[in-house]
Structures are given as C-alpha cells and as structure tokens.
Amino acid sequence: MRYLPLTPNDRVSMLQTIGVDGVDDLFRDVPAAAKRGGLVDLPLHKGEMEVERILSALAAKNLAAGQAPFFCGAGSYRHHIPASVDHLIQRSEFLTSYTPYQPEISQGTLQYLFEFQTQVSMLSGMEIANASMYDGSTACAEAVLMAGRATKRNRAVLSGGLHPQYRAVVETTSHFAGGEIDAMPPAFDGVEDIIARIDNGTSCVVVQTPDFFGHLRDLRPIAEAAHAKGALLVAVTTEPLALGAIKSPGEMGADIFAGEGQSLGVGLNFGGPYLGLFAAHTRLQRQMPGRLCGETVDALGRRGYVLTLSAREQHIRREKATSNICTNSGLCCLAFTIHLSLLGESGFKRLAMLNHQAAIKLSGMLEQIPGVSCLNKSFFNEFTLRLPKPAGPVAGALAARGVLGGVPASRLLPGDPNAANLLIAAATETNSDEDMAAFAAALKEALA
C-alpha cells in the first residue's frame, strides 16, 4: 500500500524488539467480544488512477458553477480567486503543519494569523479579531454566547434579516446552553422595529448587513438603543466584500462582529470548509472564543508571535472555557489573508464596486421582465426579486436551462407563504454581460 512504509520484514523485526509474537498480541487489551478477525465489508484498496476515476465520475454528475451562468448567493458567493492563493496554501509547510503549539518552529503560521487578525479588525472596524471560527454561522452563535457572558444576561434578539440557517444555529446553540432567543419574523423589505424588542434583559441584538434579502441596514440607531439598555450589538456579514463599499460594523457601533469569510480566497466548496470571522473590542478580549495570536519577543529580543490569552480556552480552562472550540479554519485564514494581501486597499474597494455595479446592472435587466420586481431600495451585490409564481420550481427550470439563477427564499423559509415567490440573486465580478443576458432570457422563458 503506497502510503505505508513498513515492509513485512520491518514488521517482523519490530515485533521481535517489542517481544511479542504477532501484532494481535498488541491488541490483547481489546475485549474478545469486540475483536474482529476478518475485514469489514468494504471494497479493497485501489491505485491512484482508479480512485481518481471513481471520484471524477461523481464530480461529473454535478453542474459546477463555472459551467453555467451563475447567480447564487444567500451566504455563499462565487468570486475569482487569484492563482497564487491556491499555490501558496498548498505549500507543504502550511498545508501539513499542526496548530502552532511550538512557536519556535511555527512562526509562519503564527505570523499569518497575526496578519489575518489585523486584516479582519481593519475590515470590520473593530479593535481585535480572533484566529477564526468554523464558519459564519458558528461565529454568530458564539457571539451570542459571548454577549451573554459579557452582559450576564440571557436573552438575545435576532433580526428577521438574519440568514435563516444562522438563526437556526443560534437557536440550537442557545437552547442547549440555556439561553433565550427572541427571533423576529423574516423582514422581506428590510424594515423592522427591532428597537422595540430591546429591554433591560437583552444581552444582544443580532443584525445582519447586507441582510439575508440583500438590504443594507443602518446599524447606528440600533447600536444606540441597545447600548442605552446595556445590551450589545452583534453585527453579522455573510459577504465580507461588502465591507469594501459600506460603513464598517465598528463604525456603526457594533460591539461584536461575526462574519463569513468564504468570499475571499476560500471558494464555494458546496458549503464547507468556510471561515468564521470574529472581532470585538479590546474590553471584551477575555470573553472571546477561539485562538488569539499575539506579538512578543524571543530569548534574543527578536519579534515573534505566540498563541496567547490561552487561559480562556478549553485545554486550560476546561468546563469554564469561553468555548469548546479547538480546531478552527487555519488554512482558510491563510487563503483569506493572501487574497486580501493581493487586493490591497485599492483592489479591495475596486472589487467591491465592480460587484455592486454588476448587481445594479443585473437588477435593472431582470426588473424589465413582466411581473418581476425587486424588493430592495438598497443592496450591495445581492437583491431579492418577487416573481409572479413560486420561485422554487423556477430555479429548477432555470437549472434545466443551464442557468444557476439564484436561491429561492423558500429553500430556507419553507412554509412561509410570503417567501414562496421570492428569488434571491447575487452578481459578482465573475458575471459577464453575456451571463446576465442568458439569465434574463432564461428567466423570461421560465416565467412565460
């Protein structure tokens, strides 16, 4: 077997050194009733070429985004990733290293984590950021738990513009942790009176912008109202590129930022692995979940980096830890950091504007179709269309025509009659004018 270096002779000689007759002797602590003599009922080993053939055949059964005019968003966005990103993250020293527990021989990982934390702080307008969570949804759930610890309160208010699966993750996590959730109904037009729900028992208000339907939310009045009652504002973003175009959560008064970083460097990946962004203000640093990388000096006084404030974490604090998280999204942080380093300030802003303008153009084209209207007054690269008939079958009909034309809101809000005809469409720099024309033509046909 190509991954196993020991030869039969090696095994015999090693067993002799150990002083046992056979490898079965090494498993003698396994109860007899649980010992299995033969092989499990699965296929035998295969060569590289055969494995490649099997998996390629499975891959070929899917319609990849790059094969079709593609306009899906709703928490996962397709962007062009520069070639050097994937080249660099496949460097052995990044790909096949462990968590940087021995800092002297992990400065590569530690330095990029420090750079990642700085970039996330800059984008979000927050003072500090951690070294990532699993994804945006778990970052959001952790933010709610953290707000509970910081305020010693128990009830979180969730905006109706929060991604429905994020809401579900927050509800599940809080339910088992003993927290209470006040979730507002879906806010299709981006307007809701969330301020009225804040009281002296509120730990935090969770608001997404751009929200699930694409609307941009002004967080300032919400921040002010929350702070007046001693509650925190958790700002959520599923499209970090928007932060190149709109005011940052920190600028609008957020206390905690929880976001999805997949847009930068990571790719679609059918939903994972993704990258949870998590930022806050320094006064909350000891309540943060996850790893934090900090600057220090070595024995010779040279600048270096270490994992720090570890007494918050499970391996030291155990049942009193701020979270149980251990493995995070290290390599996705690296991809994000490289992509953002390539973009730089000017590239990031320009890319954001290209996305915004693509969405303006697309919404203008689609609104021309009879019976189709756009719900959004404001948006970044995503908006919601009201169709004259249920959007689920329409999305299926578009796919049959070779167009991946957005996400029906009913996929995430089933059973809500107000969501049935809504289609959430995103446009990015990857969409050509031809793609948009093909989408418009196919939608017109599908509605005819």
Place this chain on the structure above:
Amino acid sequence: MMRQGRPTGPIQAGAESFETFTGNRGLDHEEPLIFEQDAAGRSGVDLPEPAGMADRLGGLARQGNSGLPGLSEPQVVRHFVRLSRKNYAIDSGLYPLGSCTMKHNPRLNEKMARLPGFADLHPLQPIGSVQGALELIGTLAHWLRTLTGMPAVAMSPKAGAHGELCGLMAIRAALDARGEKRNRVLAPESAHGTNPATAAMCGFTVDPIPADKRGRVDLAALKAKLGPDVAAIMVTNPNTCGLFETEIMEMAKAVHNAGGYFYCDGANFNALVGRVRPGDLGIDAMHINLHKTFSTPHGGGGPGAGPVVFSDALAKFAPLPFIVHRGGSFDLIEQEADAGDASPFGRMTAFHGQMGMFVRALSYMLSHGADGLRQVAEDAVLSANYILASLKDELSAPFPGPCMHECLFDDAFLKDTGVTTLDFAKAMIDEGYHPMTIYFPLVAHGAMLIEPTETESKDSLDSFIACLRDLAREAKSGKTGRFTSAPRLAPRGRLDETRAARTPVLRWQHSPSP
C-alpha cells in the same frame, strides 16, 4: 583549465554567535509584516475601472480607508513563501504529536477536492444539479457507519469539538424526549479539555472520574458515581494515555443500566480502524476527526471535520441536514417538517458540512480499502509499541505496554537533572524534530505523549529513537546546556509568553514615524 582550487573543508566558525547584517540566516529570511511593505495604490490584482454609475448603497457608503496594505503579486508570493519556511510540517519531518495523528497527507486527496464538480458547487444549488455531491456524502457516510458498526451518522459537524457538541446535544434531546432532567456528565480526569468544555456548553456539570493504577478509568469509582442524575459518560478510547480501556464494555453496561448514554471521544480512532468497531463496544455516539484518522490535512490548525456516529437510541435526534436516498436519487432534508419519523435536535451549522474534507477523506478511504485501513491501525499500533519498547529503559513510562497508537512517558527520568519536559522538547527542535505532545495528559507528571502514526518508515523511527536516547543520556549526565538554551537553531528562540499575555498585542497598528 581551472587550476585554482576552492576550500572544501568544514568551517569551524561558532555558528551560535554569528550574526548577519540582515538578520537573515541563509535560507531563513527575516520577514516583515505585510503592513510594513505597503505602498499606497499598489495592488496584486488588475481589475477594470468601475463605471461611474450612481450607487444603491442607501447612504451607507464607506468613507475613508480601512488600512489594508498595497503589495504586488511578486511581493505577496515571496512574503508567504518566506513565512512557510518558518514552519515545521509532516511533509518535512516526523511529527510525533500525541493525540493529533500527524500522518502523511496524500496529494491525491488535494487534487480530488479541487475538481470543479466538488469545489465549485454552491451549497444551495437545485438538488438536481448536485446529485454527485450528495452521493459522495452518502458514500462516505456508508464507510463511516461500516467502519464503526453504528447505524447512523451526522455529517455536518465541522471539527472534533463540534462533533462532541453534536453528540451531547443529541443526548440532551433524547433525555428531554424521555422527560428526564439529568444534569451530570462523567468524564475521566485525563480527558481532552474539549470534553468538559463541551459538556458545559450543553448545560451539564462535569464530574471527573479518577483513573486506576493501570491508567484506565476506575470502573468501581465510575459505578459509584452513576445515578439518576447522570446523563452520560464521555470517555476517550483508546484513552489519552494511549491505552485501550479494557473494561469499556462493562462501562457501557453500567451507564446504560443507570439510564445514561455513552459518548466516546473518537480522536484516537486511528488505532482501531478496520480492527475494532466502536458499535461493538456499546457506545451511543462518537465523533470521528477526519483530519486525524482519515488524513485530511491539519492546515496549521484547521479546517477539520467531525462527523458523529450514533446508536439506534440516539439516531433519530441527529441534527439537520441529512441525506436520504429514494427513488434512485439523493435528497437533502434541511427542515424539520421534512424529517419524517426523525426528531432532529436542531442545526449545527449553515449548509451541509465540510464537503472539501469529505472528498479528501473518501479519497483516502478508497485508496486504502478495507484491507489497507486495517493495516493502518496495525502499523500505527506497532510503531508506537516499537518506540515504547525502544525507549522505556532510557526514558520512563508510567504504564507498561502494550500501548495502542501512542506511547506515554513521564519526567521521572529527568528527576534531579535540572532539565524539564519543556527543555527536553525544545532540544528536540534543534535536532530537527517536532516535539511530542507535552504536559498532556495531566495524569502523568511532565507528560510526553508520542504518536508516530503508520506513515513513518522503520529507518525514520530508528533515527528518532536514537536521538531521544542520546538526549536522555545527555540530560542524565548533568550537561544541561543543550536543553536550557534550546532551541538555538530554529527561526526563533523561546518566546516570551508571559509578556504576550500580560500586555496583549493582537494586531498590527500603524505608528506614525516621529
């Protein structure tokens, strides 16, 4: 003809005191932060000029800069290549971190995960356009169920600790369904920190179970702690000392008789895969770290994946989403209303789990097959026992063998030498090795936990053994210089962690020049 020879003999200069003008040391370059290489307006991408149309940002347009630095592509590439060279990696050397399973990461897995038919799929595309992806997840689920002998698996948890959370949530849901409020979880003192942290996140209190003299759970003590308020036991098997829990089936029986559930931490499944099915041991839930047993790369700390297998008692509470196969096609159940007889406890994450890791893990499983995976466990256990047998006279092992996939030493052999476990580990760095896991598990004083994995050759194991024997002899001879000032040959010497924690600097700040 070239008649002028060049000196070829060894140079005797004192490498330690040698300082360079640049601070670089040959191939090891000092590398500033990206923020210190900024030039305004520079970029590593070429993008078209946006057309000047009116925005639809609703008056929320960003003003001013965020502070991101501008670098060209060659600068960015050089920066990250230089950083990469400051890392130790399994591709460059033996990485014996106990409990972490740092095995070879096949590159075929990387190639497969990057097929556009997997990597370039949106999670919310119409189900008809992702049948191959759902089939892949379904196939991986079948392999996991078969290898563990368990009837159900939840695929969405994103890492081991997330899987633990999933398992305990299912247990809580099952107890709720029985109308029982049980609030205590029993976990060994030697447990991974994630176990008590996870239990606390589910609102359980954690009660430690002591270990016996053989490094196993003290069954009598466990039984004495069982009662009507015990929701579950959380036990790692093989345990964190690298030992098989010999009385695990009695433990399962005891907790079941007391009305509780058995959560098994599957971090060490690499020792058992293909040889022992956890389902035969009586467990109710176990997470599987695909980034350990099934070779998906650790990536400097993630991403991982932590599917959870369930017994019949817990299967119906598994979270959303899950895949069903009916009428010749695959479907994804994303909502409770569509879950039929199941009672999912909720949702762990947006979308469907770590697809990129699923592809890699299945690629690894198909490569090994039933026969290869059994050999994986055998070689991993053989290698660990070989190290234990080869070192136990020079180092000190708190428990006699056989061990499973990792072997544990304590610091008794360093007593009165002035060398600590930490010093010993740092000296290994100068010898070109990543240290083993140190100071864990807590049950061994100054613990050193060595997991070689099955992907080291005998020559590699022999060199490692020889190195550790030499270090141990030197420590015992009273020469501490090689230890207390180590590492001297790494990109950095020991770092001041106290300073980092007392005055945290967690980001770069622009400091205007005076």
Place this chain on the structure above:
Amino acid sequence: MSKSLYTEDHEWIRVDGPIGTVGISNYAQEQLGDIVFVELPEVGAKFERGGEAAVVESVKAASEIYTPAGGEVLEVNTALEGAPVMVNEGAESTGWFFKIRLSNAADLESLMDEAAYNEYVAGLA
C-alpha cells in the same frame, strides 16, 4: 491583624476585626508560574464561604479563587489589574486580592494556621 489562615485550595486570609484580607499563598503562585491576569470581584458583591470570588491566570494555567470566609467585598486590589506580577512578587503581602466584611466568624474555624498549611503543602510534593 491576625496571623494568616489557609485553605486547602491555597488561599490565605488575615483578619483584622470584622474585616478579612484574602490572597493566594506563595506556594500557589509558584505552582501557577508567571501570573498574567487577575479577575477581581466587584466591590459590594456578597459570597458564601467557598464562593468563587476571583480568577487568577498564568500563561498555561488558571485557577478560581474561593473565598475562605463569607461576606461582602469592601475593597479590591486594583493595582493587580495593571501589574499581575505583584502576585508573584508578594503573594502574601502586596499581592492581596480583596478585603471582605466577614458575615460569620465561624467560617474561620476550619482553616489551617501557617504551620499546619506548611505541613499540608509538604505532603503534596
């Protein structure tokens, strides 16, 4: 002020009339290593004996501080917030954590005096 009394969890208390001063023992700071952070209780907070009143963190360890006697917190040593090193340098003097108005003098009865504590610590090695 009385002599120091100790708990098995390595806190000390010195009583002056109705008020006790609480800290961690020199042995405890040695075990923890370099102290990097101390989380102090709020003034006015009330604890039962054995209540979790503070947290002390070093780089690789953390420990809850259980008050040796119940009562109301009157004062905390705010100097520790900026200089946790004071706990290492003067665990049983300048590195005190908080002062508490004792609610029950009987709380002190089961505590160890210095000689008993030293014997207890010697038994831990």
